[in-house]
Structures are given as structure tokens and as C-alpha cells.
Amino acid sequence: MNNDLTDDRLVIGGGFASPYSMKMRAVLRYRHIPHRWVLRNSRWDDLPTPPVPVIPVLAWPDGAGGYRDVMVDSSPQITRLEDEYQGRSVVPTDPALAFIDFLLEDFADEWVTKAMYHYRWTYDPDIEKAGLLLPLDQNLQLSDDDHVSAHDFIIQRQISRRALVGSTDANTPILETSYRNVLNIMQAHLAQRDFFFGDRPGRTDFAMYGQLKPMLWWDPTPAALAVERAPRAVNWTERIDDLSWLPIVDDDGWSPLDDLEETVGHLLAEAGQTYVPFMLANDEALRSGAEEVVCEIRGNSYRQGPFKYQGKCLTWIRESYFALSADDRGRVDSVLKGTGCESLFA
Ligand SMILES: N[C@@H](CCC(=O)N[C@@H](CS)C(=O)NCC(=O)O)C(=O)O
Incomplete structure (x- = not known):
């Protein structure tokens, strides 16, 4: 109350x-x-x-x-x-750039999240840490006995859900390679700019931060990898957590669409090779009622159960794409060309 x-x-x-x-x-x-x-x-x-x-x-x-x-x-x-709410918008003023931002937000939310869940519930130090700390969110004075049972319960439940999001032994190389690629891209990107689309954060920054905070800051296995490969991304994660201090002037600060960093193209290509084949196969499985989503990701076969929410996400992405003016759609197409993301709208 x-x-x-x-x-x-x-x-x-x-x-x-x-x-x-x-x-x-x-x-x-x-x-x-x-x-x-x-x-x-x-x-x-x-x-x-x-x-x-x-x-x-x-x-x-x-x-x-x-x-x-x-x-x-x-x-x-x-x-x-x-x-x-007005002011300090996270949506770029150029509708074409706003679309690219919306797409990469979804890549972080629906694909990068698989690596997040995977690392937390696959390796012993990560499992143990999450099992001990998660129950304390609800009650800091949990009795020691209840803490032990909550620890066991949550570990068992979360591990049993691994396959639902695609964290299986067979998919492990695909998920872990993608995590390392994202780290490399971010390390390179952050050497040029503070945010994905210029001098202010968009939806992608917050979505990526959401997934990276656990991995770069909390879960020991992916965090160690990140410190070694992408120290800039580790520091970036700490910044995004609270950007209330960042000065923003009106609508200023967004990169022009025709002058995005090359690394944004690399991130789109990472999405094009992983998230896109998965989202398309998931959609196909939901439509045909198939029990399994099977797709080729970088020459390996990726499998998991169909996921309804991700079917909805694909619909939203397509609706936003087709709601663009013909001119803006053309500008988006020229950014997506050759990244693999264009298949979402074929
Ligand atoms: N699509 C949702 C996903 C939210 C979500 O999956 N939340 C997880 C934790 S981060 C959850 O609450 N899972 C329920 C559970 O673990 O029981 C979003 O974009 O916010």
C-alpha cells in the first residue's frame, strides 16, 4: 500500500x-x-x-x-x-535512424539475452553466485535455512529453463562466439563514440546495457572475458547505469544516418548472422506449429523451442519498417544492405 x-x-x-x-x-x-x-x-x-x-x-x-x-x-x-514525457528522448529524431535503433534494441533484448542467461546458468561460479544473491532481493533477513532452500530452488528452476532460451551444449559455441563478437565490436566502437548513435544514448544503448550489466559487472565468467577483451565496454556499462548527469541539448547529438560509425555496420552484421536467422525460423515454427526452431547460424545448426514473444517482436519490427515513408525506407535499406538484416523484410 x-x-x-x-x-x-x-x-x-x-x-x-x-x-x-x-x-x-x-x-x-x-x-x-x-x-x-x-x-x-x-x-x-x-x-x-x-x-x-x-x-x-x-x-x-x-x-x-x-x-x-x-x-x-x-x-x-x-x-x-x-x-x-517530454525531453531527453531516447528516440532519434530522424525516423530512419530511429528504425535502425529499434532494430538493434531488439537484437540486444532477444538475442544477446541468450548469452546472458547462458553464462549465468551454465558455469559453476556464476550459478553459485546467482543462486546465493537472487533470493536476497526479496528478503535481506532470510533465515539461513530458507536461504539454502531458495538457493537450491532457484538454481534448479533456472537451469531447467536453459533450453527454453537456447542455452544447450550444442548451441554453446554459437552463443559464446556471438558474445565475444559483441565485445570486440563495442571495444572498437567506444574508441570512437560514447554511444551507438552519437553523443547521446538511444534505445539500443539501454537494451545493450541491460544485457551487458549482468555479464560485464555481475556474472564472474563473462565479466572476466570482458575485462580482458573490452575494458571500454565495462566502463561504458558503469556509465549507462545512471546517465542523469549527462547534459543534453534539445534534439542535438544524434549521428546523421549517412555518417554512422563503421562499427554500427558490424553490429548490424552480427545481428544479421545470428538474430535474423533465428527470428525468421522462430516465426516460421510458430506459423507451422513445429515443435522446434532449427536454423543455420554461421554454418552450425542452432535449435530451441519456438518463442511466442519473439514472434510478436518480429511483427513490431516489420510494422515499424513498413510504416516508414518510401524515402526513409530507402535510406534504411542502404544501411542494412549486405548485413543480413534486410532478410527480415524480404
Ligand atoms: N520481454 C520482457 C522480458 C522480461 C523478462 O523476461 N524478465 C525476466 C527476468 S529479467 C522475468 O521476469 N522472468 C520471470 C521469471 O524468471 O520467473 C521485457 O522486454 O522486459
Whole structure:
């Protein structure tokens, strides 16, 4: 129960180790949107249960101690915040650039997340750390006995879900290669610019940060790899967490579409070789009712169960692409040409 009826700040309910929670908290901080952070399922959590029980949850207070609305899913959350709050926008003013940003946001949310889940629930030091720390989000005074059972329960449940997101022994080389490629690209990119699309962060920055914070900052196995390969990305992750200090002037600071860093092209090509074949095969499997998604990724076969939400994501990407003016679509096409991403719209 929210006892302070004058507190009309948005509420974000999430967890410290949850990539999408970190993504959305960073957006709220950067945009100077007044908000209150609540650890989901802790004793401060008075949020209604959303239709799908995932985090982060955003909730809008009703001024009477309750909430007038609640929603999940970080991409539509960002879009709604853009409609409701002015200034420090995370959406580029050029619709063609905004589309490229939206596409790479989805690459981070729906593909890079596989590496995140994979590293956390595959290697012993990562499993042990997450198993010990995750239950404490809900209750810092958990008894030692309950801590042991929560540790065991969460480890067992999360490991049993590995295959659902594609973290299997057979897919391991594909996921780990892609993680290393993303690190290399970011190390090179950040040697030139502070953000993916210039001097201010877009949706891709926050989505990538959401997935990289666990991997570069929290989970020991991927973090060690990152310090060695991509120290700039490690430092970048620390910055994106709270960009409330970053000066932003009106709509300034976005790169022109015809002058993007070469490394943005490399990131699109990474998406084109991994996320794109997966999203297309997933869509195909959802349509045909197949039990398994099978696709070729860099000459290896990648398999996992179909994922409904990712079917929705593909629909949203296509809708945004076809909503562009013919001129903007042409400009987008020239950026995507040869990256593999163009197959999404074939
Ligand atoms: N599509 C959602 C994904 C949110 C999500 O998957 N959250 C995970 C944790 S980061 C979750 O709540 N999983 C439910 C569970 O583990 O029981 C978004 O973009 O925010």
C-alpha cells in the first residue's frame, strides 16, 4: 500500500540481477522521470500482478493509494514513456535512424539475452553466485535455512529453463562466439563514440546495457572475458547505469544516418548472422506449429523451442519498417544492405 498519497511518481518493480529491470531503471534515470524503485516481491512491493508475471513492472499511481495502470515488457514501456514525457528522448529524431535503433534494441533484448542467461546458468561460479544473491532481493533477513532452500530452488528452476532460451551444449559455441563478437565490436566502437548513435544514448544503448550489466559487472565468467577483451565496454556499462548527469541539448547529438560509425555496420552484421536467422525460423515454427526452431547460424545448426514473444517482436519490427515513408525506407535499406538484416523484410 502506498501510504503517501501525494507521491505520484511512477513505480518500477524489478530485481538487481534482471537485465530488463536494469534497462528500464537506466532509462528512467537518464530521462529524469520521477520514479520509485521497488524490489519485486520484497515487503515494499505493493504492485498489482500484471497479466504476464515478468519483471520489470511499471505502475502508475492513482493518487488514492493504489495504481491506475500497470504494464510489462521493456520496449513498449519505453515507447509509452516517450508519449508521456517530454525531453531527453531516447528516440532519434530522424525516423530512419530511429528504425535502425529499434532494430538493434531488439537484437540486444532477444538475442544477446541468450548469452546472458547462458553464462549465468551454465558455469559453476556464476550459478553459485546467482543462486546465493537472487533470493536476497526479496528478503535481506532470510533465515539461513530458507536461504539454502531458495538457493537450491532457484538454481534448479533456472537451469531447467536453459533450453527454453537456447542455452544447450550444442548451441554453446554459437552463443559464446556471438558474445565475444559483441565485445570486440563495442571495444572498437567506444574508441570512437560514447554511444551507438552519437553523443547521446538511444534505445539500443539501454537494451545493450541491460544485457551487458549482468555479464560485464555481475556474472564472474563473462565479466572476466570482458575485462580482458573490452575494458571500454565495462566502463561504458558503469556509465549507462545512471546517465542523469549527462547534459543534453534539445534534439542535438544524434549521428546523421549517412555518417554512422563503421562499427554500427558490424553490429548490424552480427545481428544479421545470428538474430535474423533465428527470428525468421522462430516465426516460421510458430506459423507451422513445429515443435522446434532449427536454423543455420554461421554454418552450425542452432535449435530451441519456438518463442511466442519473439514472434510478436518480429511483427513490431516489420510494422515499424513498413510504416516508414518510401524515402526513409530507402535510406534504411542502404544501411542494412549486405548485413543480413534486410532478410527480415524480404
Ligand atoms: N520481454 C520482457 C522480458 C522480461 C523478462 O523476461 N524478465 C525476466 C527476468 S529479467 C522475468 O521476469 N522472468 C520471470 C521469471 O524468471 O520467473 C521485457 O522486454 O522486459
